[in-house]
Structure formats: C-alpha cells, structure tokens
Amino acid sequence: MSDTHLDLLKSVAPDDARAVLALGSRRALPSGTVLFELGAPADHLYVIDRGRVNLTLPMQVFGHDEDILVEERVSGQTLGWSALIPPHRFTLKATTQIDTEVFVFGRAALLDHFAARPAVGYAVLGNVSATVGQRLQVFQAMWLREMKRVLQFSRGAGEAK
C-alpha cells in the first residue's frame, strides 16, 4: 500500500507517514458493516484504504426513522475525526457500501505520537482540519441552496392562497 493516497498523511515525510501507519491496524469490513453509530463514543479515527463508506443521519420519513445519506467517503479519505475533536462522539452513522478495508487508529496512540513528534502532529491535524473544513463548506453551500428552495416554495404557497 502506498501512503501517498491517504488524505491524513499529505505533506508528511515518508518515514514519518510509515511511523503513523504503524500505529494503526488494518480492518476488512464486508459490505453493509456498521463502522460506527451516531452518538457512540469516538475513540478511533479511520482511513479508507479501499472501498466506500456511507455517512448517514436518521430522518423521519412517513413516521419511520430512515438512514439518509449525507456523505460518501472513498479510498484515501479520513472519517471519524470526532475521535480527535471534543466531545468525542460520532455525529453520523458510518456503514460500508461495498467490501472495504480501513486503517483504524486509536486516539490515545495518535495523540501520544504527536506529543513526541509535534511536526508530524501539526501536519496530520492540519489534514484533519482540511477534512472538517471541507465538510463545513459543503454543508454551508447545501444549506443555502435548500434555504433558497424553502423561500421559493413559501412564496409560491403564499401566492396560491
């Protein structure tokens, strides 16, 4: 496996990247496996080596809770960053969409490693920040698009009265 395709290890020197990878373990997950549940304690960070993971939120549809796709994560991407950010609770549910392999990193092992090697910690947490920021920006834009439709709909409903 090359570690250059992993978002988490961008701009990290190859030796340092290998040292970070050595902190994790590889886990094979069949399609449909729930990697973590909404609200569960977030003690592990995941990086997808191969496969695809659905991130969902429950939404009430016709009186039933249904898992609604919020985001898809693919090979090379990081998920479960709540492990590094208080209050360390998952805010989405993660389910493998196809057979998937992930690297699993314990929070304590990562933070100890970063404390001993601040430059690596700085680079890795910068990459995590990029992932968090990207989600924020995407959802800002999606929220605004939905707000626009709500206003259009409200105006249309008002004119129909």
Place this chain on the structure above:
Amino acid sequence: MIMLLMGLALAMFGLAVTAAAFGAATRNEAKPEVRVQPRVEAVPERFFADPHRAFHQQPNVPLEVLLLQIEQHVRLEQAAAESFIHLPTSEALNCRTESPLVH
C-alpha cells in the same frame, strides 16, 4: 257528447304529459356544492427534503423509491456544493441540478 268528452280528456292528458316532459328537460337542477378539501400529506422533517412540489405531486411513491430519490438528490447537491467550493461564484452556488426532487 261522450266522444267529445273523451277527446277533450285525451287532449288534456297529452298536454299534461308534454308539459311534464318540457319541464323535466329544461329544469336547472341544483348541483350539490363540491367542497375541495386541502390534501394533507405526511411530510418528512425538512432537512434535505422537501419543500419541493415534485415531491408532493407524486402520490403513493414507495418508500424505497423515495429514499433513492433523496440519495440521488444529496449526491447531486453535494457535487454542486463542491463545485462552488472549487470556484466560489454566485452562479455556481445557485446552479440547478437534475435532482428528481426539485423538478
């Protein structure tokens, strides 16, 4: 005399039948007032979905189909949002998608 009375009676009867038939043909029947009740539908909580007409215009959409439509909508909206982040302009932010929930 009897013949005259019979003829008169038949004529009166014929006149009555004709009048009744004419009245029936030209009567304006009072139609019962039709009250259109506004249709109240179960609408999901609004997050991604839906204030959109297309959603409401499809009666009895199976849940599985609806969930697939929502999934497709989210993917398209996410792609549109990512395009905006890549090149932030008002046009990119407000561009239309082919989402089945908004057409």
